[in-house]
Amino acid sequence: MTRASVVGTGMTTFGVHESSLPELFARAALSAYDDAGVDPADIDAFYFGNAMGGQTENDTHLAPTLATEVGLAGVPAQRFEDACATSANAFKNAVQAVEAGIHDTILVGGVERCTPETGKGTGEMTRIFASASHRQYEQPTGLTFPGVFALLTKRHMHEYGTTEEQLAHVAVKNHGNGTHNPRAHFGSETTVEEVLDSPIVADPFHLMDCCPFSDGAAAVVVTSDDSAASFDGPVDVTGVGHATDLVPLGLKPTLHATQAARDAATQAYEQAGVTADEIDFAEVHDCFTGAEVLASEAIGFFEDGQGGPAAEAGRTALDGDRPINPSGGLKAKGHPIGATGVAQIVELTEQLRGEAGDRQLDDPQRGLAHNLGGDAGTTVISIMEART
């Protein structure tokens, strides 16, 4: 059943941007207006995600500031924060609001700046990212976010024999996909050897297993099922699952299960009335190569322990039987934290409209987005379908 529809998309290139957060966001928002064929007067509310603007740029209370920038001053505007799942949560709430009849048409978006353009280098940005781990029971050990996902992935390697080479294949595939995405942060191919020869960040992750620090913004226009028919190219949202897991890591019963993703996927599949086998492709939260392997199992694309071999065998490639991250994923497209969840929705929409250019999959009918926050403490899973 259709819960809501996406009728317009816009995003900036992901990479390095000098623009302020409001002006960067405006580029994505105005593109989304144009794609939907709407004016600000057609928008009833603004649901917005930014994770770390207070820490990175001393910039908070951004919802009305950004609303003013894009002509929406006066409408209800709210900011969401759920670490890297920030704007997927904004999207979920927008879907619920139009479904419930609270608003008819909503601008949903996210923006973040994480590169040295913020004035902060690797050490300081690593510290800010680590604020999403437990303040009392994890941060004092010096745990970083590459470290968090390294701990998850090391356990997965121990349980199933997943190898560093299999992880490297995820990076190679996503870099290859990124070369077909003009908005990707990285537009170059890489090789398994290059990944394995790059310096260690937190073992087993080499630098080339990690997504970059990126600046960028993404926005979509969400409207009710009833109103969608009056727009060109609506793409339907049929399920949005959202679950949390225990924090800190030491409280999670099975570290590598990423249980919130499994719970959110179950909800989303039930709402959409489909199984994992009926999903044609997925955008998953590959902040690190190991995270994509864990996600590919959590959403049911592969049996537990088979995510690594599947990546190595090419099953998740554009021409594979289970394509994952045709956009290039966080790994190659980039990861401006608060923009990432909505950027996944942009990719789902473009693929399901058949407008994805050189990375277009073969007539996909149904796609899934997996946006994970923090130490896998939050996951939002969205399912979208082409309107027939």
Place this chain on the structure above:
Amino acid sequence: MSANMDETVSVGYEAWADALRSDRILGVSCSDCGATYGTPISVCHDCGSRNLESVDLPTEGTLYSVTRVEVPPTGFEGPYHVGIVQVGAARVTARIETDADDAPPEIDDSVVFSGVMETDDGLPAPVFTTETS
């Protein structure tokens, strides 16, 4: 009064930090269902009870997972190892150290609680050391 405020405080973060500085690792155990957690929480995740009591966790355990952090945050000097240690029925996140001649720590290695480190802003963390065989 339904809750004993002193008792609530006795299983909280301050008690955990104080105990750590006295070479003890405090977890909490649920008086109603028996679930044990490696770090204090106010409500039992398994049964919803507020009757959580502090318990001393074992000071010897095994590595459930471990990584070598080579790119540290501001305020830390790398590289160093961070791990999740299985201590009895619970797990705690800790700095993992080895003797200079030892191989890097690996999953399933035996480790023993060996002290406490403290950040520049005064937050303590447990340190475990791999046992030489």
